[in-house]
Each structure stands twice: as structure tokens, then as C-alpha cells.
Amino acid sequence: MKLRELAGAAPNLIGLSGDGEIEIRALCADTRRTADLKGSLFFCISGANFDGNKFARIAQEGGAVALAVEHLLPEIDLPQVQVNNIRVAMAYIAAAFYGNPAKSMRMFAVTGTKGKTTTTYLVKSVLEKMGLKAGLIGTIGNMIGEKVLKSTLTTPDPIDLHQVLAEMRDEGVQAVIMEASAHAMDMHRLDGIMFEGVAFTNLSQDHLDYFHTMENYAAAKKKLFSPEHTRNCAFNADDDVTSFMMDGVTLPYVTFGISADCDIYARDIEIAEEGVSFQMRLRGGLETRVELKMTGMFNVYNAMTAAALGMIAGATMDEIRGGLEAVRSVPGRAEMLDTDTPYKVILDYSHAPAALENILSMVREFARNRVIALFGCGGDRDREKRPIMGAIGGRMADFCILTSDNARSEDPYAILEMVEEGIRPTGGAYCVIENRRDAIRKALEMAEPGDVIVLAGKGHETYQEVKGVKRPFDEKKIVAELLEEMKREQKTEE
Numbered sequence: 249m250k251l252r253e254l255a256g257a258a259p260n261l262i263g264l265s266g267d268g269e270i271e272i273r274a275l276c277a278d279t280r281r282t283a284d285l286k287g288s289l290f291f292c293i294s295g296a297n298f299d300g301n302k303f304a305r306i307a308q309e310g311g312a313v314a315l316a317v318e319h320l321l322p323e324i325d326l327p328q329v330q331v332n333n334i335r336v337a338m339a340y341i342a343a344a345f346y347g348n349p350a351k352s353m354r355m356f357a358v359t360g361t362k363g364k365t366t367t368t369y370l371v372k373s374v375l376e377k378m379g380l381k382a383g384l385i386g387t388i389g390n391m392i393g394e395k396v397l398k399s400t401l402t403t404p405d406p407i408d409l410h411q412v413l414a415e416m417r418d419e420g421v422q423a424v425i426m427e428a429s430a431h432a433m434d435m436h437r438l439d440g441i442m443f444e445g446v447a448f449t450n451l452s453q454d455h456l457d458y459f460h461t462m463e464n465y466a467a468a469k470k471k472l473f474s475p476e477h478t479r480n481c482a483f484n485a486d487d488d489v490t491s492f493m494m495d496g497v498t499l500p501y502v503t504f505g506i507s508a509d510c511d512i513y514a515r516d517i518e519i520a521e522e523g524v525s526f527q528m529r530l531r532g533g534l535e536t537r538v539e540l541k542m543t544g545m546f547n548v549y550n551a552m553t554a555a556a557l558g559m560i561a562g563a564t565m566d567e568i569r570g571g572l573e574a575v576r577s578v579p580g581r582a583e584m585l586d587t588d589t590p591y592k593v594i595l596d597y598s599h600a601p602a603a604l605e606n607i608l609s610m611v612r613e614f615a616r617n618r619v620i621a622l623f624g625c626g627g628d629r630d631r632e633k634r635p636i637m638g639a640i641g642g643r644m645a646d647f648c649i650l651t652s653d654n655a656r657s658e659d660p661y662a663i664l665e666m667v668e669e670g671i672r673p674t675g676g677a678y679c680v681i682e683n684r685r686d687a688i689r690k691a692l693e694m695a696e697p698g699d700v701i702v703l704a705g706k707g708h709e710t711y712q713e714v715k716g717v718k719r720p721f722d723e724k725k726i727v728a729e730l731l732e733e734m735k736r737e738q739k740t741e742e
Contacts, residue, residue: 266327286311360449374571403432441582519725580707617698627658638670
């Protein structure tokens with residue numbers, strides 16, 4: 249595609265210097281992705297810790313044939329597209345480069361602190377019950393039908409996003425459900441995409457390392473509920489932040505929750521170890537019984553979020569119910585591992601206070617004996633939540649094992665000390681085992697019949713990041729390996 253055509257797609261174009269007829273064969277914003285540099289338009293993006301303009305020379309040496317910049321770089325002899333906001337420009341240029349794939353599919357999104365991933369799986373299932381070929385974009389991975397592609401961000405950057413949307417379009421996908429993070433909104437990753445419907449799940453403390461205040465965090469999510477981004481909205485009427493989210497919204501919307509004041513709500517909720525059932529009712533009287541294969545009150549809310557988006561999509565009550573009931577589990581989300589032990593082991597991605605509280609509250613509803621919680625906190629992220637999570641574990645679990653999550657560049661013991669600050673005042677029983685594999689073994693060794701072990705924080709992740717290096721760490725495999733080790737040791741002792 250010609251550089252001039254791509255430059256014209258940017259709504260904030262200041263000017264184009266150099267040869268506008270040069271052919272652009274790729275887009276790139278990261279010089280480490282060397283395969284993407286050759287023949288590329290390179291976006292000089294500056295972040296909190298780096299200046300993208302300093303990478304322009306490296307990009308040129310790697311094969312970039314043009315630059316997108318906010319300030320012209322006269323020392324670089326390449327054509328340059330100048331814009332007043334590089335992130336906005338990248339979103340529109342990426343869409344144009346890949347042929348505006350989002351315009352040829354029905355687009356839906358979910359935003360909120362908790363429940364996005366599970367809800368997208370449920371919505372995908374509902375869309376498929378409607379007879380649509382559906383795609384999914386989110387934290388665990390991107391899906392085209394049943395084909396799973398890896399993903400590194402909850403909401404991909406615009407280049408990756410439009411590339412996968414183009415792949416979905418080319419494979420006949422008719423509708424896409426995606427997770428929309430607050431970071432994505434703040435960084436303009438979704439600019440230029442019009443959604444048919446967007447749902448808000450909830451808001452609780454997370455990502456304050458980036459947003460600094462809850463007000464900023466909420467405001468970033470609220471941007472999605474505007475005529476520039478969506479045609480319809482769905483709101484969790486039971487969340488404290490919903491009134492802020494709905495304030496000033498002029499678009500058509502539906503509300504959901506467990507309150508009869510909602511447009512679609514759940515009542516007669518029955519929670520069991522193997523799942524949760526409830527009566528789903530629309531305002532006006534239409535209702536059906538839903539037998540969800542996943543348990544916990546938070547999954548009732550996830551199901552109602554999906555049902556609300558299903559309504560916006562035009563699904564019938566039977567299609568909504570069938571879609572919800574077809575999902576058996578979501579990787580790393582309250583996932584019961586097959587351990588063949590007298591105690592249960594649950595894997596969950598809960599790495600924020602409200603999420604940890606949710607999973608422990610859920611387990612409390614069916615645990616026949618003790619709840620053993622294993623968790624830590626990630627490094628280089630919101631430090632304020634560490635003692636809060638410690639306090640939650642101390643209050644809600646019978647025993648806590650504090651261990652490393654992704655320490656990243658921080659000292660893991662320093663992180664654990666902050667978690668301990670929160671757990672000590674509760675008087676809850678706990679121990680600290682920094683090595684996560686050893687910590688998991690401790691949990692398995694101490695477990696008694698009827699206990700429930702909650703491995704919190706990693707979920708679907710199959711790595712652990714320490715000092716900038718990602719090492720393989722798949723907790724499903726580790727649990728299986730440790731159980732096998734323990735069996736062998738027991739036989740040897742006998």
C-alpha cells in the first residue's frame with residue numbers, strides 16, 4: 249500500500265514529507281520485531297520510560313522505509329508522516345493497512361476489572377448458538393472458531409489487533425467478541441472501531457501503577473461508552489461505579505444483575521460445587537432456567553453480562569441459555585484441576601484484591617474442610633494492593649502460603665514483605681515460601697480430605713517472569729508432576 253494512502257487514513261495528519269508513493273509492505277512499532285521491520289512504516293512511539301524517536305535509526309537500519317512521527321526527524325533520511333498523536337494515527341493507519349476488517353464483522357466488547365475473559369467465552373458461545381462464526385480476542389488467546397492463537401495483551405496493540413481481525417475476516421468470521429482494557433482505551437488501541445455493543449462488568453482496585461487513581465481508571469473505561477465507539481451499551485446495575493459509567497450516556501442500553509430493577513436479571517440462584525443454576529428473567533416476564541457448568545456468584549454476573557450482549561446481538565432466550573450452558577470451563581478461571589485426590593485444587597487468575605476475594609468466597613460456599621490459599625503479587629505493578637491482598641487471604645482462608653508471582657525486576661522477598669504487612673493484623677495462619685514450585689508442594693503435602701487448595705495469580709499463564717526473563721511455569725503441569733513425585737516417594741518409604 250502506498251505511504252500517501254496510509255497517511256491519508258490518519259485523522260490527525262499534519263503533513264507528509266518525502267516520497268509518498270513508496271510502497272509500504274509492513275507496519276512496525278517495535279525494533280525488536282526484526283522480521284516486521286523490512287519494508288515497513290515504523291511508528292516512533294514514546295512511552296513513560298523510553299523515547300521512540302531514538303529507535304528511528306535502528307528501524308532504518310533494519311529495513312524500515314518510512315517513519316510515523318509527532319516531530320520530524322531531519323537527521324533520518326526517510327519519508328515521514330507527521331501527526332499530532334502517534335497512537336491515534338497508528339490505530340487508523342493499521343485499520344487501513346489491513347483493509348478495515350472490523351467494518352466487515354459484527355463487533356462486541358467487554359470491559360471491567362473482573363470477569364472479562366470468562367464473559368467473552370460465554371458471549372462467543374451465544375453468538376455460535378445464533379449460527380454465527382465467532383472470533384474472540386482476549387487475555388488467554390485469540391480464537392477463530394475453535395482455533396486458538398496466542399496473545400500477549402488483554403487488548404492487542406492496533407497493528408496486531410487489525411492483523412488478527414483481518415485473519416478472522418478472511419476465514420469467514422461474522423462476529424467478534426473482545427476484551428477491552430482500560431489501558432487499551434487510554435492508549436487509543438481501539439480508536440476507529442465501531443462496536444455493536446459494549447458491556448461493563450465491574451470496577452475494583454487494579455492497575456494503579458499506571459492510572460494512579462481509581463477516578464482515572466474508571467474514566468478510561470468510560471470512554472468506551474460513547475457514540476465514537478459503540479451503538480449500544482450494557483451495564484451491571486449492581487456495581488457501585490455503574491452510575492458514573494452511565495452518567496451522560498445517550499446511547500441505547502440494557503441493565504443486568506440480580507436485582508429485579510434490571511432489564512435482565514437472575515433470581516432463585518442455587519450454587520453448588522459442580523455449577524450454579526438460576527432463573528433468568530427479562531423485564532416483562534419472559535424467563536428460563538439456566539444450568540451453568542461453572543460455579544460461584546461471580547459467574548452468575550458473567551453469565552448475565554453475556555446474556556445482555558446476547559440480547560443486543562438479537563439472540564433468542566433459548567440461544568442465550570444454550571450458549572451459556574455450553575461453556576464448561578475457561579482456562580485458569582476457577583478451573584478445577586483433575587488431581588484424583590481427596591482434596592480439590594483450583595487454578596485461578598485472581599491477581600487483584602477483588603478477584604482474590606471472589607474466588608475465596610466462592611470456594612467457601614462448597615469447601616467441606618479447610619481453604620488453603622496460595623498467592624503472591626506481581627512486581628512492577630500496583631504496590632498498594634499487596635497488603636490488601638494479604639489481608640483478604642488472612643481473613644478468608646484457613647491457611648495462606650505466600651509465594652512469588654511474576655516478580656519481574658523487583659526483589660521477590662520485598663514484595664512478600666508488603667503482602668505480610670496486610671496478613672499479620674488478621675491473625676490468619678500463614679507461611680512464606682518464595683519458590684512457587686516449593687510452595688505448591690507444601691500446599692499439596694498439607695492438604696487433607698475435603699480441603700480446597702486455591703492457586704491464585706497465574707491462571708492460564710505458563711511462565712514466571714523474574715529479572716526480565718520468562719521461564720516456563722505451567723501450574724497444571726507442575727501440580728501433576730508434584731503429585732507423581734509424592735506418589736513415588738510414598739512407595740519408596742513403604
